[in-house]
Amino acid sequence: MNFFSLPVRPPGAIVITGAGSGIGAALARCYAQPGQLFLLLGRRQTPLEQVAVELRQAGAEVELAAVDVRDAEALQRIAADFAKRRGPVALLVANAGVSIGSSAELVEDCAVFAEVITTNLLGMHYSINAFLPYLPARAQVVGIGSVAGFRGLPGAAAYAASKAAVAVYLESLRLDLRARQIGVTCIAPGLIATPMTADNPYPMPWLMPVARAARQMQRGIDRGRRFLVLPWQMRWLSLLLRILPSGVYERLWPRHLASKPRRVD
Structure with a gap:
């Protein structure tokens, strides 16, 4: 066995959830090539169609379906139908997620907690569970987490917990x-320039263009990396933050700090 060779995925489709924008769309563009089959999933049809046009211009075959990843039954139907018609899935990217500011003190934010946890965690499980029967040996599952999952963050209890x-x-x-x-x-991405970070009211060090982030993700995926943090500055910072005693970590945060905006209906 050549331990220096890169893993080789079997032939098959690439399935991406949350593919209508941000990291999902950028990863799809990275993998677009003549003959590659995609299934793009997302909540909104129009953005999926726009990404599909780009991929088809690169010679890829594309199917799409508008679905909420919280709908486990719909995902099961989509996966079974797609596999029956188009064959195995070689790469599944469970990317769909939401980031909404929340306060544990406010009863009205209980619904936000439920939405974030259900989308980011259960939605990932539902997506993976639906397609797993159709992944052959040497296929790959990719899940998008976040550096926010390393330590608790002010104003983001639901998001940090979910990641x-x-x-x-x-x-x-x-x-x-x-x-x-x-x-x-x-x-586990740090701050990536996507619609999810566009309304953040605080400084965003090492903000990374989404296309560059996706290329680095693609390299990590293709090398079979088990865990990838980017950008590199966030990789080292996250290691430091994880080993800090809780008392020291808490003193890093001012008592009144701008945080992720809450949803205001």
Whole structure:
């Protein structure tokens, strides 16, 4: 065995959730090439169609479906129908997620907590569970987490908790899928220039253009990385933050600090 060779995925489709914008759309563009089959999933039809046009111009075959990843039954139907008609899935990218500011003190934010946790964690599980029967040996599952999952963040309890859970979920999944020889990659981006970060009211150090971030993610995915943090500055900062004692970590945050905006209906 050549331990220096890159893993080779089997032939098959690439399935991406949250593919209508941001990281999902950027990763789809990275993988677009003549003959590559895609299934793009997202909540809104129009953005998916716009991404599909770009991929088809690169010679790819594209199918799409508007679906909310919180709808487990719909995902099961889509996966079964797609696999029956188009064959196996070689790469599944569970990218769909939401980021909404929240306050544990406000009863009206209970619905926000439920939405964030359900979308980011259960939605990832529902997506992976639906397509797993159609992944052959040497296929790959990729889940998009966040550096926000390393430590608690002010004003983002729901989001940080959901991403912490995602990292542990994907690690457990990796152990479960070893017998099937299916790889699992967890990607923890820092601040990436996407619609999700566009309304952040605080400084965003090392903000990374989404196209450059997607290219780095693609390299990590293709090398079979188990865990990837980017950009590199955030990788080292996250390691430092994880080992800081809680008392020291808490003193890093001012008592009154701008945080992720809450949803105002």
